[in-house]
Amino acid sequence: MTKRRHTPSTSKVRRRELGFKRKGDGRHQERIRRPDPCRIHIEPTEKNLTGVAGLAPFGAFIRELGVDAALSRSFSRLKTGRSVVYPMAAQMRLLMDSALAGEERVFGIEALAVDPLFVRLAGGVVPSIDTVYRDLCRFDEESLEALHRMVVDHGLALVARRKHRFVHIDVDTTVEPLFGTQEGALPGPNPRYHGRPSYHPILARIAEADAIVGAKLRPGDTSFGEADVPFVEECIDRARAAAPSAVIYVRIDGAGDCSALMHAVAVKGCFFLTKARMSPDLVGMVAHATGWRTIDRDADGRPRRQVTEVPFRRSDWPDGVRVIAVRTRDRENGKQIYLWEGLDYTVQVFLTNEPVEAPEDVAARYDLRAGIEPLIGDVKHGWGCGRVPSHSFNANHAALLLKLLTANLMRRYVLEHVPHLASWRTPWLRRALILVPGRLARSSRGTKLHVPERSQLARWLN
Template identity: 25%
Template sequence: MQFKHAPAAVSVSFDDPNLVSAAGLVPVMRLAERAGLRELANTWLTVPTDKGANAGLKVASLVGGMVAGADSIDDMALLRHGGMRKLFAKLYAPSTLGSFLRAFTFGHVRQLDAVASRFLANLSEAAPVLGGGAGDGWVFVDVDDTIIEVHGHQKQGAGFGYSGVRGLNALIATAETTVSAPVILAQRLRRGGAGSPRGAAQLVRDSLATLRRLPGTRAARVLLRADSAFYGHATISAALRAGVAVSVTARMDPAIKRAIATIADDAWEAIQYTDAIYDEDTRRWISSAQVAEVPFTAFTSRKKAEQIAGRLVVRRIPELNKKDLDHPTLFDMHRFHAFFTTSTLDTVTADKTHRGHAIIEQVNADLKHSALAHLPSGVFNANAAWLVLAVIAFNLTRAAATIAGTGLAKATTATIRRKLISVPARIASSARRITLHLPDRWPWETAWTALFDHVGGSPPPAPTI
């Protein structure tokens, strides 16, 4: 690529009132309207009227800004450029939207949680966000938390968590099938120093209640996956009471080690990883391992009625950093990774399925590269509401990509935005109709048109002679 003109031959002028930089907001916000975002917010939110008037329109504005790439309150100004007023009504100033968020209490954030849950259910009616069903019969629900770094001393609740980074802690639950990308079922913002399992049991209950609202999942088998931070009675029992199986990494405590020591040498079965794993400790790639299982009862320190029977599935790899010992023990010769499960999957499949929990890390990264790049307010509840709105925007973007097809359903939010949302357009009006003139030879024209037509796009006007 080479610039064709001399610098002096090109001038610029920000003066065209008919241009928009994100024409993809037209079909996406139509989709949000069809899924009832504005009506749900008006129904559920009771933010005081001096700040919360037209709550549905303000929620839609915040979500629309996030879909277009906003990661701060000031960025909401991108909705007020060029011809946006010809396409959308009630384009609020960033200061108005900031005041709206700061008026939220904890109760209002929980009301917004209810909006997000029901909005996802409505989206699932309009787009097969979980692939139209459970695929092979399983829906996988993953729970994890992540630290969102913040700066300055005015952030309520900020603190140093397990990562050593000063920030706030976001706990999320996702759902996916073997044929779909993840969507987010539930979310919660917590203070930075909160332990990972804090509030996880309630989040599990909320996420499973949301899941059962989605079409094609009511009769599906559900498996809850989590890492060792969530290996606790409260979280696991909450899942079991909801009728789902669990697959949770177990900490290598003495009880787990005793169970592993009972596994016979001939019980180990070879397993080949689909992708090699880089071991940070030995700085080597590991591509194979062995797995075995043993019956196991978790939480034996509790009364018998609260103990949970299941299986301990164990994966072992050779210890490459071996110690020079005359009589090495079992744990000197191998490294073990164990998880507790109540599923009926066979040993190898259970291990492979549990490793799929890592996908939720990609969701965390996706959020942090879009609306959660910042938590924009000094007020904790405003940031908690921002997290819920970011989740709504994530699910809306995912639904739009699913409708557009051409492999976009599993793309990152940044890719979807680049191909479907951030499309420049010029607005032309004729006979009380608006035509969007989009770039010639846009590489993703087919996908954009599929989305536009799906949400009720009008045919182009007939040419005049």
């Protein structure tokens, strides 16, 4: 007889990682009693308490990586002259610290300006938000490209940590609904706010490292297509430089059924994997396809999932495109089509130029592309990439890239120092590593930052 094992509570596991120590053996038998908060006296006597103690070790980490020096080299030209009080590199680091602390907008700097550690890292004086807004508007195309290169370089550094046999580049777009008159805010594809002006950024990640290796802010009326071929080609070139011996796959959703894109990927010596555009001629071929092979059955032995290769080709496709149809009885996510009356099947069709992989393995490889969705959700809601700070399109593009740069640096920070937390998303990482209470103590020997002994930050520092 198998003994039943109880799954540990996730809340307790993370509570322990965040430094909470349970009483005794973890079982508290006595009935608790909440104290009267009116009997707790508050005295505003401490001036050196901080709520973002994690900014200090993170700042030391990225300084060792050369990030501060790179920002100074690349962006000091945007603000020159003897009268400059807030250098451009310092302003960019200020915005990165603000994003680390969980502030999604420039206005959040006002709240952080009362924190002594944040002020000290800002150079002793936090600028007015009007100054920060003006500095964001200084970005031009050259500086945006330099900032994008920094995002990519730190994403590829995560890929280069170890050798990879396969590298999967996932490309996807997302929608940022806007409620103002920002430059470039135009109506376009918007599944939630129909007709709402928006931005339509495009992102690329390498799945093996869950790292962002490409990003571009685009007006809301921009769809994915032939104009994005150079973006995909650049992503391929960067991935090959980081993993020269790896086999590269490019995975895109239904928008990837674009002849120019498929030709570009094939010319680069890579494999594409995408959903097919369900045109009437393709639907007809799938409906009359034969040779369905069962790869999974239900408890009653009935076919539950079947695959077949369809002899279909469009005239503008490159040579060697395989059309793989998968029909299933499961109610899965994504758009699926009913084609057979009396059969409870829905079908999905995939395209690839990979010549030998089994059809079911092609479908399974495409399904792993779903990992980009939580990453996009994390950068939008964990890093505030869905918020735009300015009327200027370039300023909003710069703010997006700064947040993505911070996200890649945080990923490197976690893998370097606390790899056992690598599966956590940004809100939990922020609680464990950044939003840590502390006290600044200054003396003739320098400045010390005291943090709680049981915090995650203190444990790995020790």
